[in-house]
Amino acid sequence: MDGVVPAEPPSATRDWxxxxxxxxxxxxxxxxxxxxxxxxxxxxxxxRRLAVEEPMLWQHIDIAFDWEEYIGVAYDEDEVFFNSQ
Structure with a gap:
């Protein structure tokens, strides 16, 4: 087959x-x-450039943060308060 270039297999990795x-x-x-x-x-x-330079991402900032989800632990706020005194 003249002039036919075989297709390259898809890469297992992605260039993000x-x-x-x-x-x-x-x-x-x-x-x-x-x-x-x-x-x-x-x-x-x-x-990083996109995160810093894209103004549309930062027009509304949600500052709510779920510490339990972030650290992967559930805790009882009353127990923490009373045990710390």
Whole structure:
């Protein structure tokens, strides 16, 4: 077969830095702000730039934070308060 180039098999890895900016923005829009700063913004330089430079991500900031979910532990606030005195 003259002139036919065999297709390359799909890569097992992805170059997250190569995602178009609008795709990255759509991903970040669905991620809590804390996770953008603590995780997604650390993936690569282009994701960090997107996290810092995209004003639409920061027009409304949700500062609610679920410590139990973050540390993976449920606790009783009354028990913590009374045992600390």
């Amino acid at each position: 830095a190569a995602l178009p900016r609008d795709v990255g923005y759509e991903i970040f829009r669905r991620v809590p702000h804390v996770d953008i700063l603590n995780r997604a913004g650390l993936v690569c330089a282009s994701w």
